Amino acid sequence: MNDANVERAARLDTATLSDALDKLGINGQCYRIKPRSSSFRMTGRAWTIKYGPAANPPGTVGDYIDEVPEGSVLVLDNDGRDDVTVWGDILTEVAHRKKIAGTVIDGINRDVSLCLELGYPVYSRESWMRTGKDRVQVEASNVPVNIGNARVCPGDLLRGDADGVVAIPKEHEEAVLAAAEQIHYAEDAIRHAVREGKSLREAREQFRYHQLQTPEAT
Known part of the structure; x- marks a missing residue:
């Protein structure tokens, strides 16, 4: 469409x-949210996920990907956490195959090499390898979230380039x-x-x- x-x-x-x-x-500038490659470009409408600390037993961190429409920007609010990741190579591969426009994370990701290889745009605070599995879980999808001190609602317009991300x-x-x-x-x-x-x-x-x-x- x-x-x-x-x-x-x-x-x-x-x-x-x-x-x-x-x-x-x-206020739509997503503070400190940066591309993993300066070549990345991304434009699309927000499809949001809100994370929270894992329960006991823990919930899932990533099965939502099957529901995300082509051309969307995945917007993941992990409260800026830099000690656990909520995005890695399997999600990158699936998102790339589904023609999702890109992923924006208030937090960190891992498996940077695959997003670079595929040219799949990932924007985050930083990258590190420690998994979020059993440490965080999805609390809600398609709700208002906070990304770099900017409020992002489902359907908002996101644009990313070498300088970062803005949410409109x-x-x-x-x-x-x-x-x-x-x-x-x-x-x-x-x-x-x-x-x-x-x-x-x-x-x-x-x-x-x-x-x-x-x-x-x-």
Whole structure:
């Protein structure tokens, strides 16, 4: 199914989208969530998982993958834990085969080599090998979660590139994308003007660079 706003977001970088979020007063920058490779690019709608400490007996950590639709971004909230992983090679292989757009983790992953080999985008705080099995479990799926101090709800628009991940709330995505496109076109115009011989100061003044990210009055 075509999704025009996913396609629009895919044409924009996270820095531009971040500026648009700032302009609109929306906190959607996922702090410290980084790609395992600077070549990774990812755009899609959030399918969320919330983790918690394992019960006794412990619950599962990963059987949800069969339910995730093609083109989704898997968003895993492990409360920023860096001592146990919630993503590894089996999940990477299945997600890649299912054509899931990528995985975002507030926490860590392991088996980095396979996601690099397959080109499957994984964004997380860091990587380490210790399993989360019997240490954490899935508490809920498709609920609001916290990723790098940004609230992510099911269906929100996520964009990832070499600079990290931004989450665009579904109810604000039209305004955010429109603002980001305006910033993108203005910055392109500034670069073109400088190449044609204008000074950077002149080009920025002409295309109102210093007002592009100014928060809108409420």
